[in-house]
Amino acid sequence: MADAPTIVWFRDDLRVADHPALTEAVGRGASVVCVYVLDEDSPGIRPLGGAAKWWLHGSLAALGEAIEALGGMLVLRRGPAARVIRSLVDETGASAVFWNRRYGGPERELDAALKAELADRGVEARSFAASLLFEPWTIRTGQGTPFSVFTPFWRACTSAPEPRHPLPAPDAIEGVDAAGDALDEWNLLPTRPDWAEGLRAAWTPGADAAHARLAAFIANDLAGYDEGRDRPALAATSRLSPHLRWGELSPYEVWHAVRERRAGGAGATRFLTELGWREFAWHVLFHAPDLATRNWRPGFDAFPWPPLDEAALHAWQQGRTGVPLVDAGMRELWATGTMHNRVRMVVASFLTKNLLIDWRRGEEWFWDTLVDAGAASNAFNWQWVAGSGADAAPYFRVFNPELQAAKFDPDGEYVQRWVPEVDTAAYPEPVVDLRESRAAALAAFEHVKAARG
Ligand code: FAD
Numbered sequence: 197m198a199d200a201p202t203i204v205w206f207r208d209d210l211r212v213a214d215h216p217a218l219t220e221a222v223g224r225g226a227s228v229v230c231v232y233v234l235d236e237d238s239p240g241i242r243p244l245g246g247a248a249k250w251w252l253h254g255s256l257a258a259l260g261e262a263i264e265a266l267g268g269m270l271v272l273r274r275g276p277a278a279r280v281i282r283s284l285v286d287e288t289g290a291s292a293v294f295w296n297r298r299y300g301g302p303e304r305e306l307d308a309a310l311k312a313e314l315a316d317r318g319v320e321a322r323s324f325a326a327s328l329l330f331e332p333w334t335i336r337t338g339q340g341t342p343f344s345v346f347t348p349f350w351r352a353c354t355s356a357p358e359p360r361h362p363l364p365a366p367d368a369i370e371g372v373d374a375a376g377d378a379l380d381e382w383n384l385l386p387t388r389p390d391w392a393e394g395l396r397a398a399w400t401p402g403a404d405a406a407h408a409r410l411a412a413f414i415a416n417d418l419a420g421y422d423e424g425r426d427r428p429a430l431a432a433t434s435r436l437s438p439h440l441r442w443g444e445l446s447p448y449e450v451w452h453a454v455r456e457r458r459a460g461g462a463g464a465t466r467f468l469t470e471l472g473w474r475e476f477a478w479h480v481l482f483h484a485p486d487l488a489t490r491n492w493r494p495g496f497d498a499f500p501w502p503p504l505d506e507a508a509l510h511a512w513q514q515g516r517t518g519v520p521l522v523d524a525g526m527r528e529l530w531a532t533g534t535m536h537n538r539v540r541m542v543v544a545s546f547l548t549k550n551l552l553i554d555w556r557r558g559e560e561w562f563w564d565t566l567v568d569a570g571a572a573s574n575a576f577n578w579q580w581v582a583g584s585g586a587d588a589a590p591y592f593r594v595f596n597p598e599l600q601a602a603k604f605d606p607d608g609e610y611v612q613r614w615v616p617e618v619d620t621a622a623y624p625e626p627v628v629d630l631r632e633s634r635a636a637a638l639a640a641f642e643h644v645k646a647a648r649g
Contacts, residue, residue: 213365228371300485598630
């Protein structure tokens with residue numbers, strides 16, 4: 197039984213249940229220092245966007261309460277993470293530091309260096325699998341290479357041993373008093389009060405809300421998920437993405453809750469496959485850490501993006517392109533911090549293939565405005581739509597927003613909700629002609645083909 201405390205470093209796993217690092221730390225039998233570090237200083241760590249910061253504020257408040265309810269406390273520190281953890285070890289005399297793994301490039305480098313440094317100092321440093329169902333280095337093709345196509349990737353995952361069952365929350369945490377910041381000092385909430393209000397109306401961060409959402413989804417929507425998931429006017433998807441992004445709920449908890457209801461049939465299978473896309477995005481990022489900035493297909497570097505049309509980008513961001521489904525999606529995003537998946541694909545296709553604006557500009561806007569903005573899913577999906585990514589939609593498949601609206605929003609309910617002026621003179625003319633701009637995009641793509649993309 198250890199006497200010196202154990203530090204548990206919380207990152208993208210803001211929960212107390214199914215948290216292997218916390219469970220192991222409590223199991224050592226000594227006190228536990230729970231810490232979250234707001235790190236905007238370490239090299240390569242991407243600063244959070246505005247909507248993500250809003251979520252983080254609520255999620256840390258909820259985590260703090262959950263830890264206190266078990267007898268511990270959550271220490272909030274700000275600064276370069278390695279330095280913060282180092283000084284916390286010195287202050288508390290901790291003999292061990294535990295965390296759940298991260299899979300981004302700069303994060304892995306930071307964690308590996310810190311682990312080595314702590315080990316050199318005789319401090320036990322251990323990391324655990326908690327945020328992905330399958331560790332990226334365990335899923336490989338027959339040739340030992342990473343998968344670049346989803347279907348065989350997911351087949352390999354589902355043929356691997358089933359993900360472990362989730363761990364219960366500890367019964368109690370013996371806390372340690374350590375100085376920390378007050379959450380409000382971090383100014384994570386947006387300065388524009390109307391933005392915060394919209395986000396608050398749409399979401400409740402925290403593990404309790406996440407579990408309630410999962411239970412409601414399974415009870416009401418799972419069976420019909422396969423049919424309803426592409427209809428943006430319906431609340432037919434789980435809306436779990438920000439909860440998963442922040443780790444308020446683990447994918448193991450979701451996996452097993454759904455598996456127990458497998459009688460849900462096609463809906464359940466389809467839903468677990470979507471969780472598979474989350475895994476795939478992380479695995480792709482693990483092997484291509486600069487996914488948010490560099491074309492996954494090098495051949496795409498030859499794509500001749502025209503000079504940035506600032507006015508068109510602005511119109512897109514503000515939902516004023518004159519293309520109803522695009523504008524509805526972009527307004528939903530600004531108002532609620534999320535957008536239905538079908539519409540994300542349509543607006544991304546419109547930006548990259550009708551406005552001919554580099555996918556990176558779209559990725560950045562989503563990064564700033566999505567509550568579920570994730571290093572892997574955002575970059576992966578932008579590249580998927582743009583045609584530069586892994587298992588990407590072929591470039592010539594340009595989503596036609598009018599046909600997409602006719603098919604997936606046949607009564608115009610979603611568009612009416614977000615663009616009520618759509619049928620009036622107040623609504624703008626389209627900023628581009630859909631047919632002409634599509635033809636221009638296909639002509640530009642010839643450069644990629646010529647470069648053997
Ligand atoms: P559900 O349909 O209920 O799916 C369940 C879960 O599966 C989701 O919560 C999510 O974790 C995962 N999932 C579903 N679809 C995908 C997908 N295509 N890729 C990866 N995971 C998926 N998702 C993010 O979590 N963060 C992002 O930053 C993000 N950016 C995107 C950008 C673009 C351009 C596009 C086209 C998609 C993006 N997605 C992103 C994927 C997807 O749109 C959202 O995960 C989904 O809309 C979330 O709603 P839901 O939780 O109701 O999903």
